Amino acid sequence: MSQIPDEWIEQVKQNTRVYYGHASHGAQLTGGLDRISDRDSFYAFAEGYSLPQVPNTLDFLSTYNDPDMFFSEVQGILDANPSINVAMFAWCGEASWYDIDLYTSQMEALEAANPDVTFVYMTGNTQEGFDSGYERYLFNQALRQYAREHDKVLFDFADLDVWYGDEYTPDVYDYDDYGRKPLVTDIPLEHPQWHGDDWGHTTWESCENKAKAVWWMLAKITGWNGE
Numbered sequence: 001m002s003q004i005p006d007e008w009i010e011q012v013k014q015n016t017r018v019y020y021g022h023a024s025h026g027a028q029l030t031g032g033l034d035r036i037s038d039r040d041s042f043y044a045f046a047e048g049y050s051l052p053q054v055p056n057t058l059d060f061l062s063t064y065n066d067p068d069m070f071f072s073e074v075q076g077i078l079d080a081n082p083s084i085n086v087a088m089f090a091w092c093g094e095a096s097w098y099d100i101d102l103y104t105s106q107m108e109a110l111e112a113a114n115p116d117v118t119f120v121y122m123t124g125n126t127q128e129g130f131d132s133g134y135e136r137y138l139f140n141q142a143l144r145q146y147a148r149e150h151d152k153v154l155f156d157f158a159d160l161d162v163w164y165g166d167e168y169t170p171d172v173y174d175y176d177d178y179g180r181k182p183l184v185t186d187i188p189l190e191h192p193q194w195h196g197d198d199w200g201h202t203t204w205e206s207c208e209n210k211a212k213a214v215w216w217m218l219a220k221i222t223g224w225n226g227e
Helices: 005-015 027-039 067-080 100-113 132-148 157-162 206-220
Strands: 017-022 045-048 060-065 084-089 118-122 153-155 170-176 183-186
Touching: 005 017, 005 206, 017 027, 017 067, 017 157, 027 045, 027 060, 027 206, 067 084, 067 100, 067 183, 100 132, 118 132, 132 170, 132 183, 153 206, 157 183, 157 206
Parallel strands: 017 060, 017 084, 045 060, 084 118, 118 153
Antiparallel strands: 170 183
16 A cells, blocks of 8 residues: 555545445455554544545445445445445445346446446455355356446456455355256365454455555546555
């Protein structure tokens, strides 16, 4: 995160307002943002069920919801808070059964209705194995391909789950539901370094790692070229 120039952190704080729908796993992002903010006020962060109005701060309007609630509520929240210019939803386990085509079509409809808002797509966490993990992996892979092909902003929650720094040594498994489904090998699960339950079903270290990725993503959305 220290690689982000200070002026782009300032740009994010001054110009970015976020609506964030999530349940327990999604709290990893906001929990990490809180801890970083408490440690260094330069990365000031505020969160509320109504949009905070804190100067020189990254402000999040956060609601606790599932995907059906998010998609039924988001337009009303955007209409009531016209300063919001980024919106995103984080999955708990729903990515293992949610229809990828429905998800992308709902997001595309929101993008068409709100051209001044950047909608962030998100992969699902990698904690569950067996059939749920298999279906989630297929969802995540399809979403990554869709995001590449359609130039979407993707917060790859799953990828952050399976990497520790530059180390890719997650737990993996093969699955075909006893021959009833096409075999997929090396399905990655959460990296052992992140095993814990400090907050949002993971460690504080994982929360802060994801929060750093949020700052990086928002700086890129704001206009930073990554250099």
